[in-house]
Amino acid sequence: MFFLRELPTRQMLLTxxxxxxxxxxxxxxxxxxxxxxxxxxxxxxEAYFSAHAxxxxxxxxxxxxxxxxxxxxxxxxxxxxxxxxxxxxxTDTIKSLERAGLLHSIRDISDRRxxxxxxxxxxxxxxAAVLPGYFALIADFMDRSTDDAS
Amino acid sequence: MFFLRELPTRQMLLTxxxxxxxxxxxxxxxxxxxxxxxxxxxxxxEAYFSAHAxxxxxxxxxxxxxxxxxxxxxxxxxxxxxxxxxxxxxTDTIKSLERAGLLHSIRDISDRRxxxxxxxxxxxxxxAAVLPGYFALIADFMDRSTDDAS
DNA sequence: CTTACATCGTTAGGATGCTAACTATGTAAT
DNA sequence: ATTACATAGTTAGCATCCTAACGATGTAAG
Numbered sequence: 001m002f003f004l005r006e007l008p009t010r011q012m013l014l015t016x017x018x019x020x021x022x023x024x025x026x027x028x029x030x031x032x033x034x035x036x037x038x039x040x041x042x043x044x045x046e047a048y049f050s051a052h053a054x055x056x057x058x059x060x061x062x063x064x065x066x067x068x069x070x071x072x073x074x075x076x077x078x079x080x081x082x083x084x085x086x087x088x089x090x091t092d093t094i095k096s097l098e099r100a101g102l103l104h105s106i107r108d109i110s111d112r113r114x115x116x117x118x119x120x121x122x123x124x125x126x127x128a129a130v131l132p133g134y135f136a137l138i139a140d141f142m143d144r145s146t147d148d149a150s
Numbered sequence: 151m152f153f154l155r156e157l158p159t160r161q162m163l164l165t166x167x168x169x170x171x172x173x174x175x176x177x178x179x180x181x182x183x184x185x186x187x188x189x190x191x192x193x194x195x196e197a198y199f200s201a202h203a204x205x206x207x208x209x210x211x212x213x214x215x216x217x218x219x220x221x222x223x224x225x226x227x228x229x230x231x232x233x234x235x236x237x238x239x240x241t242d243t244i245k246s247l248e249r250a251g252l253l254h255s256i257r258d259i260s261d262r263r264x265x266x267x268x269x270x271x272x273x274x275x276x277x278a279a280v281l282p283g284y285f286a287l288i289a290d291f292m293d294r295s296t297d298d299a300s
Numbered sequence: 301c302t303t304a305c306a307t308c309g310t311t312a313g314g315a316t317g318c319t320a321a322c323t324a325t326g327t328a329a330t
Numbered sequence: 331a332t333t334a335c336a337t338a339g340t341t342a343g344c345a346t347c348c349t350a351a352c353g354a355t356g357t358a359a360g
Contacts, residue, residue, distance in 0.1 A: 001192070001206075001235075001316090001317070002188075002192060002195075002206060002210075003233055003234035003235055004210055004232070004233060004234070005231070005232055005233070005234045006232065008217075012217070016281070016285075019278075019281075020281055020282055020285055022282065022285065022286065023281075023282075023285040023289075024285070024288075024289045024292075027288055027289045027292040027293070028285060028288050028289075030292060031191060031288045031291065031292055034184070034187060034188050034191060035188055035191060035192060037184060037188070038152075038184050038185055038187070038188025038189065038192075039188065039192075041181060041184060041185060042151070042152060042185060042188075042189075045152075055345085055346075056151075056152060057346080057347090060152075060154055067158075067162070075308080075309095076308080076309065077307085077308065077309080081155070082154070082155055082156065083153055083154060083155065084153035084154070084155045085151075085153055085347075085348090086347075086348060086349075087308085087309065087310085088309090088310075088311080088312095088347090088348075088349085089346075089347060089348080090309085091309065091310060091311085092345095092346080092347095093346095108308095111307095111308080111355075111356070112308095112354080112355060112356090113307070113308040113309070113354065113355045113356070114307090114308055114309080114355095115308085115309080128169075131166070131169075131170055131173075132170055132172065132173075135166075135170055135172065135173040135174070135178060136172065138174075138177055138178050138181045139173075139174045139177045139178075141181065142174075142177040142180060142181055143177070151346090151347070200315095205315085205316075207316075207317090225338080225339095226338075226339065227337085227338060227339080235317075235318090236317075236318060236319075237338080237339065237340085238317090238318075238319085238339090238340075238341080238342095239316075239317060239318080240339085241339065241340060241341085242316080242317095243316095258338095261325075261326070261337095261338080262324080262325060262326085262338095263323095263324060263325045263326070263337070263338040263339070264325095264337090264338055264339080265338085265339080
């Protein structure tokens, strides 16, 4: 998270360039706006999910599984790869979704180390319930923050 | 952090709009790219700071103080406001920077509840040492990720 | 077969963020 | 002066991320 409320003015960036001549004020300004804007959206999304007993990661885990109905479930390691998060986080995420009855997993037949994770009917319902608000939040955010900061 | 590695294709977004007609595929696509790009930059910055015994928050705290040489230090509550983070985080951040000898604080004269936090000479030196690499990392990142994903 | 190595998911421990509640101090109303 | 409320910073406890290391299982080499 990056939450600097007031980004440096153009003038402040130019002052830094005086001290560090290789510095590119344009790129730094853009990067800070990217970080600030992304963090604000992330914060709003986390708050939304939290109000629905979810989190970004739990939501995305469910989306990933839902997105591949052809497969009869995903392996935790696949989820870790696709979400680009560490496996221990996937372990905990699955555990918590199972406790909530939104996911269930079964040992793999051919590889007894592995397990397949599927959505329960409740899981599919929870996803459908949360998606409209998710899309609405994003549309609203993008509308509000149409780069008038640049 | 938002780390979905493969963002949904335009086609997948359109499929979601079929299920949720109010959904705006354009806005959602842009938002996900914003989140992904911001998270990647954040991850690189954290790695950079971590290699220098710092963190985003510790770095930004120091920058904030450095940025106002007219003041003889900032109050923790001011830092919390400007960084848009909670006060307990500021307490811990200051503690760790003091342990590293980069910051020191003194009780305020007029308000004995408050304290002023200043950079030590070591703190100023650490900041100067870390800034060129910080600017270079950002310039490189922005160069690499010039929105060819859109 | 057995030995060595790779991979799956988990556990353990650390970092960083949050909210709620606390202590100490300041301020304003009676 | 006293009472009540507000504010500064801290502590305690929770959530979520990480890396390192583990046990169990699979695979490949001799």
